Amino acid sequence: FKLTTVEEFEAATDRLLETGAKVGADSWQLRVKNQTPHCKFGEQGICCRICSMGPCRITPKAPRGICGCDAHGIVGRNYLKFTAGGAATHSDHGREICHTLYESAADGNYKVKDPDKLIRIAKEWGIETEGKDIYELAHEVAETGLMEYGKPFGTQRFLKRAPQTTQDIWEKEEIAPRAIDREVATSLHMSHMGCSSLPEALVRQSLRAGLSDGWGGSMMGTEFSDVLFGTPKPIDTEANLGVMVEENVNIVVHGHDPSLSEMICEYADDPEMIAYAKEMGAKGITVSGVCCTSNEVAMRRGIPMAGNFLQQENVVLTGACEAIVVDVQCIFPALGPLSKCFHTKFITTSPIAQMPDSEFIRFNSKTAGENAKAIVKAAIDNFKNRKPELVHIPDMKQKATVGYSVEAIVKVLDGVTNTQVDETGTTKPLLECITSGVIRGAVAMVGCNNPKIRPDTAHIELMKKCIANDIIIIASGCSAQAAAKAGLMDKSAKDLCGAGLKRVCELADIPPVLHMGSCVDISRMMILAAELAKDSGLKISQLPVVGCAPEWMSEKAVSIGNYVVSTGIDTFLGVDPYVSGSSEMAELLTGGIRDWVEAAYTVETDIEKLVDLMIERIEEKREALGI
Numbered sequence: 001f002k003l004t005t006v007e008e009f010e011a012a013t014d015r016l017l018e019t020g021a022k023v024g025a026d027s028w029q030l031r032v033k034n035q036t037p038h039c040k041f042g043e044q045g046i047c048c049r050i051c052s053m054g055p056c057r058i059t060p061k062a063p064r065g066i067c068g069c070d071a072h073g074i075v076g077r078n079y080l081k082f083t084a085g086g087a088a089t090h091s092d093h094g095r096e097i098c099h100t101l102y103e104s105a106a107d108g109n110y111k112v113k114d115p116d117k118l119i120r121i122a123k124e125w126g127i128e129t130e131g132k133d134i135y136e137l138a139h140e141v142a143e144t145g146l147m148e149y150g151k152p153f154g155t156q157r158f159l160k161r162a163p164q165t166t167q168d169i170w171e172k173e174e175i176a177p178r179a180i181d182r183e184v185a186t187s188l189h190m191s192h193m194g195c196s197s198l199p200e201a202l203v204r205q206s207l208r209a210g211l212s213d214g215w216g217g218s219m220m221g222t223e224f225s226d227v228l229f230g231t232p233k234p235i236d237t238e239a240n241l242g243v244m245v246e247e248n249v250n251i252v253v254h255g256h257d258p259s260l261s262e263m264i265c266e267y268a269d270d271p272e273m274i275a276y277a278k279e280m281g282a283k284g285i286t287v288s289g290v291c292c293t294s295n296e297v298a299m300r301r302g303i304p305m306a307g308n309f310l311q312q313e314n315v316v317l318t319g320a321c322e323a324i325v326v327d328v329q330c331i332f333p334a335l336g337p338l339s340k341c342f343h344t345k346f347i348t349t350s351p352i353a354q355m356p357d358s359e360f361i362r363f364n365s366k367t368a369g370e371n372a373k374a375i376v377k378a379a380i381d382n383f384k385n386r387k388p389e390l391v392h393i394p395d396m397k398q399k400a401t402v403g404y405s406v407e408a409i410v411k412v413l414d415g416v417t418n419t420q421v422d423e424t425g426t427t428k429p430l431l432e433c434i435t436s437g438v439i440r441g442a443v444a445m446v447g448c449n450n451p452k453i454r455p456d457t458a459h460i461e462l463m464k465k466c467i468a469n470d471i472i473i474i475a476s477g478c479s480a481q482a483a484a485k486a487g488l489m490d491k492s493a494k495d496l497c498g499a500g501l502k503r504v505c506e507l508a509d510i511p512p513v514l515h516m517g518s519c520v521d522i523s524r525m526m527i528l529a530a531e532l533a534k535d536s537g538l539k540i541s542q543l544p545v546v547g548c549a550p551e552w553m554s555e556k557a558v559s560i561g562n563y564v565v566s567t568g569i570d571t572f573l574g575v576d577p578y579v580s581g582s583s584e585m586a587e588l589l590t591g592g593i594r595d596w597v598e599a600a601y602t603v604e605t606d607i608e609k610l611v612d613l614m615i616e617r618i619e620e621k622r623e624a625l626g627i
């Protein structure tokens with residue numbers, strides 16, 4: 001067993017970029033050069049353009065904007081707007097899933113695959129389940145979920161899943177999130193010209209908006225996706241560009257909403273479609289994925305992962321991609337012009353993400369079957385248009401076992417301990433591993449790629465060092481895909497672990513890096529932390545668990561960071577969230593908020609140092625517990 005190295009990833013990319021050069025394609029590698037150096041004001045967060053008296057920039061000679069706002073207020077407002085963008089995006093994804101659940105029907109495009117989970121959530125929300133047809137219940141639960149977005153009174157229903165101590169903190173600090181749309185709207189209101197410029201107030205609302213995402217919109221996105229498409233269980237798959245198959249019609253799904261990708265997978269598997277592909281000269285149909293929608297279908301169907309965020313152009317550069325089908329979020333507008341250099345069809349499907357040089361096939365839950373069929377057919381019809389001289393698929397892939405929902409983790413860890421653990425079906429066996437020191441702690445590795453960090457290196461190097469130190473990794477999003485591409489989700493990666501974690505991997509038959517899903521699935525991590533706290537009687541902030549986003553780039557990632565720290569989990573970032581221009585903001589986020597939520601951020605762009613700081617923090621937490 002051998003990990004694939006970042007050098008090998010890069011060599012494969014270079015080869016693809018040669019094809020790109022031949023056809024005159026642009027790439028992010030070239031655009032980064034044109035954008036460097038970045039604007040210093042923007043980088044430090046001290047540029048304000050929220051009113052037309054500006055834009056105002058803070059310098060030693062001009063310490064205030066025209067309205068008199070100082071650097072702290074400008075950085076704070078920018079940070080809150082950034083968060084609101086992320087919370088809105090994740091939560092709107094959750095809302096779409098609520099609508100899909102509402103549309104589900106026994107004879108419809110979407111069915112309920114996990115009725116037990118639906119019933120569990122209904123009971124949790126106080127919805128009568130007795131004597132109801134499962135679809136009647138689905139409608140009622142979906143509608144109740146949709147109300148969470150705009151209800152005039154009260155806070156998010158899922159907050160009750162947190163330990164009481166955490167709920168008390170949220171209440172006391174006035175950051176318990178109310179209606180999701182309200183938190184987003186209030187954030188935009190507070191950061192409007194002439195509203196808040198007090199860093200404490202802006203950060204508090206950032207935490208609240210983040211919580212409306214993690215314990216609101218994202219959590220509904222995850223839970224209802226499980227209800228509709230099944231709660232993930234361990235399943236084998238493969239990762240990296242080598243999962244594309246030269247002889248087959250290659251359809252790549254990209255984006256976030258499983259309502260689209262699930263349907264594409266369904267129809268690509270249809271015997272009628274496969275027969276049609278053969279008729280058109282292909283051997284079959286291969287669906288693979290990019291970004292989070294890839295994580296969704298990998299976790300539930302074992303669909304292979306072609307790559308993560310900064311590889312999205314690479315799938316087109318193979319010259320073997322008949323269609324790249326996208327829904328929302330993290331889609332490079334570059335795919336439009338790039339696809340024009342090849343035979344690839346760039347198919348957009350959502351009114352929320354419309355782009356030039358794409359073909360728009362509007363997808364909606366009522367007509368999902370027809371839409372998916374049309375898309376798969378368009379890809380097959382395009383097979384004959386390939387330019388054989390441009391086809392090159394890097395021969396590079398790794399095996400991965402994915403699908404570790406909280407339910408799956410609890411199940412696989414049942415019975416791994418030698419000592420007596422009285423209750424199965426809880427997190428107690430995992431706790432037992434942690435308290436005995438067999439596992440030192442856990443890191444939740446999340447987030448994107450960012451050209452500011454050598455892509456994937458931070459994810460992979462951090463994970464390698466953690467597992468060698470007996471720290472288990474739970475991963476999601478593009479971080480999880482980095483791990484899978486390298487081979488860290490192959491069960492054989494246990495050989496890279498310290499003796500304790502290796503033993504756990506053997507007993508439970510798991511890889512040392514557990515794939516927990518997409519970015520909305522970071523809500524699973526929150527639930528796991530909550531369960532660990534409840535089962536141990538500790539506060540979440542006492543657990544030897546930290547969060548880390550070493551290569552993050554999106555507004556969603558800032559929203560995530562805010563809910564993770566607000567849940568009591570220290571969060572380590574490898575890229576600065578544009579706050580270095582304000583000492584007050586930087587101090588609050590890395591220190592001051594600890595007085596409110598018992599956790600804070602660490603920002604460290606030196607990745608070696610970042611991992612050492614995480615390990616140190618985990619050991620500090622252990623010491624404080626006397627374990």
Ligand code: NFS
Nearest residue numbers: 292330447448477478519
């Ligand atoms: Ni998360 Fe997923 Fe990837 Fe980053 Fe984008 S795909 S929602 S934002 S880039 S991890």
Ligand code: SF4
Nearest residue numbers: 048051054056065067
């Ligand atoms: Fe300038 Fe104030 Fe307007 Fe911002 S709000 S652009 S700092 S005048």
